[in-house]
Amino acid sequence: MSLVLPSELVVDRFLPTVRAMLATRLADRELTQQEIATHLGVTQAAVSKYVGGEATGDDRFRADPDTVATVELIADGLADGSMDGYDALAELLSLIRRLEDRGPICELHEAEMPALEGLGCDLCVRGIDTDVQAERDVLADVRKAARTLAATADFDAYVPNVGTNVGTALPDAADVTDVAAIPGRIYVVGGRVEVPANPEFGASRNVSTAVLAASTVDPTVRGAVNVATDDSLLEAARQLGCEPLEFDPDYEDRAAHLCERFDDEGRVPRVIYHRGAFGIEPITYVFGTTALEAVDFVRALVRTAST
Template sequence: MTVQLPSQIVVERFLPTVRSMLAAELAARGFAQREIASRLGVSQAAVSGYLSGERGGEERFAEHPRMQATVERIAEGFETGRMDDYEALAELLELVRDFEDRGPICALHEEEMPALEGMGCDLCVRGRDRAVQAEREVLSNVRRAVRTFANAPGVAAHVPNVGTNVAMTLPQAAEETDVAAVPGRIHAMRDGVNVPANPEFGASHHVATTLLAATAADPSIRGGVNLATSDALLAAVPEPFEVAAFDADYEDRRARLASLFESGVPQVLYHEGAFGIEPITYVLGGSAVEAVARATDLVARAEET
């Protein structure tokens, strides 16, 4: 993949298309090739190429109703004398801006640079949005963490029946919609795990609740993953890590965790379950990647015992 500016698409794809269409429209209205060349700012040979079809354009531009209407309006303006070059340029610039803002130029740009998918126009038209950039970084971090988790040996045995989730908060997160996680959770499947979808914001409740309480107490803690509580897993926690237990009850959990975290946020947090509630251990870290690294290390240690 190469870095490409939207202006390159304008020059290399849009401009040849609109010139070809204007040349054909003006020729149909009786303009001579020399006059067309003068109007378009190209050579007469180029006009000949446009009219013979040797210089084709971008189909999605040529078939767009807004493009067709603009070309017809400019050609008619030239024919009747009601439009000069300045006004024609204004028409084309307006069309380019329209096409760049979630239009066909934006679509082509995203195809050329997949990293822009879903946000190309937000970057190119509206400029860098720090909030959008933060969301992008969080989603990327969770995706990397999920891949690490899914490929780690032995993790399937430590996935709870309710499923595992890998999550990360935005900076200064306050609500569940500020937390990115895997929709539908990660579930054990034979000797491996199944990841049903890419991470999204607002896709977690329980891991998000734990993370929101943790990051409110310590903003450096933004990532977490849940595993099934077991004696082997807890015994595998290395000595420098802090471990804390809490009540499994869901009622007022966030407030109770906030109270627990007043004395500091542990790296490992667990409960032993209750009626209808499976025992769960939460491994926390500065990011989803860090939390998963800690969790997979615990799993490896537990498997060795």
């Protein structure tokens, strides 16, 4: 990803365009090219190019009503003497701040750095958006967790027929749209564990339900992985000091049932499981503070079960 500062776009794209616009407006008000050059801090040769239409510029600014209005205001003020260089600079700085706030400068910044697109980026005017940063952190955690799981030796034996998924919830998550997971789940293809897509919020109802139930009882638990229920993994959990908790899969409101089971235990166990029911494959959930932490424990379970 290229690293481009908004200030670079101001210097390279905004300033030349506004200088050209101001030069033509001041020429229309019958200022000489030398007077215009003095006001703009450029050479007379540059003014000649501006006025002659030779200078390049960015049409986003030329067509922006706020930019046009500010240029007209400054041109009037410089022409009639009611505005000096300090006043003109103040108007331009105020305009730049407005254009950075979801305006043409912001649009150009997203075009130069596509990774910013769709993030509601307000870095230029309000600093780091903590909500956006939290979402980025959660997505990064799930992405790393999924790749780590796929690279785990012998894990393919524990992927259920319905597929595996990993999920991490945002702090204070309220529903499934606040939990990131892998769309389409993680499957075994030709003996290889495949991650089909990058994580998205709201991508897995089952893992999200388990995570939300766990975080309701213990807010520090925000990550989970689902695997096939296997006695060797359950025994491995016991060997690692974790007693798995069994729950009934055949509940209409699984979230409420899990919360009730966790409340009965007075905690959220690291591992919970069910033995399946009619049309329901046996599944085990492993919890952690994040999906990556849950995956690390799954790796430990697999290693222990394999020895």
